[in-house]
Amino acid sequence: MTDKQPYGTVLIKAARIMDLLASTNEALSLQQISRGTDLTSSTALKILDTLVIIGYVNKDLKTKHFTLGSKLIRYANRFIEQQDLVFVARPFLEELQSKVNETIHLGVPKENGVMYVEKLEPKNQSIYMTSRIGGIRSLYSSAMGKAILAEYGSKELEQYFERTELIPYTAHTITNYLQLQEEIKNIQQVGVAFDDEEMEADCFCVGAALLRDREVVGAFSVSMPKYRLTSAFREKIILEIKKTKMKIEEVLNQ
């Protein structure tokens, strides 16, 4: 019963500081940081100085205020590239894109939700794209998420229900466990999942999960404004999604 020797105390404190800096768009003073992290100002300052040296934090020399550093972007870009699902799936998603000409997302399961790791845009819309990559959506309210849920076993699903509250985002969000269970059964039969304005008004999505060795490793979806949805287009998208899913999984499973 010997307690493990503690380690990385400075790292953990540094991470607290980083999280605090990442919790706001404002530049923070030493005081704000030391109060916000329960560190003495001398300790916080020494850690901050080191974080500045390694490029994780920026210090405004005039105001003495701190913000996140630019090195983090390099890390993030590399993180995305290290998700080999992105590498594998991207060419097929591009192909899908060329056929449906709508927004396409790729996501991976993360923290009881699904995290966007790739996004293909169709139009002239100028989008602030980085605000989305890395974003996490709940499983029960998105096409990708429901496609993932449809691959869960029954006890896995039960555990999901236990730990998850079905909060409505729109009037269409499914907030009832029985109804969600019905929906999941339907997805298992049809082979694709839908999001009919359940996350965002006017937004319709069709998605499918991606399995490697019978395990969910991600999901992808096509999203569009609802006014562009005709029943013929809907059928086309379903067909193309199924084809794309097959192609990607073929590669994923060697």
Added chain:
Amino acid sequence: MTDKQPYGTVLIKAARIMDLLASTNEALSLQQISRGTDLTSSTALKILDTLVIIGYVNKDLKTKHFTLGSKLIRYANRFIEQQDLVFVARPFLEELQSKVNETIHLGVPKENGVMYVEKLEPKNQSIYMTSRIGGIRSLYSSAMGKAILAEYGSKELEQYFERTELIPYTAHTITNYLQLQEEIKNIQQVGVAFDDEEMEADCFCVGAALLRDREVVGAFSVSMPKYRLTSAFREKIILEIKKTKMKIEEVLNQ
């Protein structure tokens, strides 16, 4: 002459590990990390364990290999949002976008170059966008960069020349300091900078610097494939860039 007390040794070692993990797309073993960073494997492992706890590193439980963690994406997204230049400039860049319908970049000076912090895409092209945001281009070979150089004072410029080798990227890259100086004079007269296939074949850009309190805080540019460039379009772009620069700077300088 008392040496400063060392601090943040673990942080710096952790950063070495992070940098190593960010230097490749491969997942790395403990051995590879301990060799690549000159840390003993026990030290490296303890740091890695902590990095996993705080979400900076991912450990594959099967292979025991390490990759970067997903928390870095959150940091990166927030970093972008903390660049308040992005907030200020975006609406004007979107307006510009709607007029020229070509790719628009926004950058900030960083490490003897210019770092992309925003990108507005015009077309149906599916772009792997995160690979660009955060990317750094040299000053002498890009429209944004040369626009920044044109705001340098003469001694500042001399210092830049001293520390910078003019490496050619294409046959059109300016690799001669006198020629570059001529070009800069021209930019100062015309008010915008050009990149005529100097960075990438077939790519033509027009850019301008953004000043706050007479200090360069960024730059933006319009990029297009050269075959779409007519002389009328060129003039239109120059005009629109000048207008956009004025509008953004008006806000930047309150």
Added chain:
DNA sequence: TAAACTATTTCTTATATAGAAAGGCGGAAT
């Protein structure tokens, strides 16, 4: 099954860290 490698834990010493307190600096108020 053994051999060879790699990951993990243990243990001890030397070292880095935490935090209080003092000192410095700059902006605000008078």
Added chain:
DNA sequence: ATTCCGCCTTTCTATATAAGAAATAGTTTA
């Protein structure tokens, strides 16, 4: 201008932590 006040920075030392060698556990190869 001068004082005051708040925040940033430095100093110092007991103490908690880190480093590394070596033992152990685990895994792959032959």
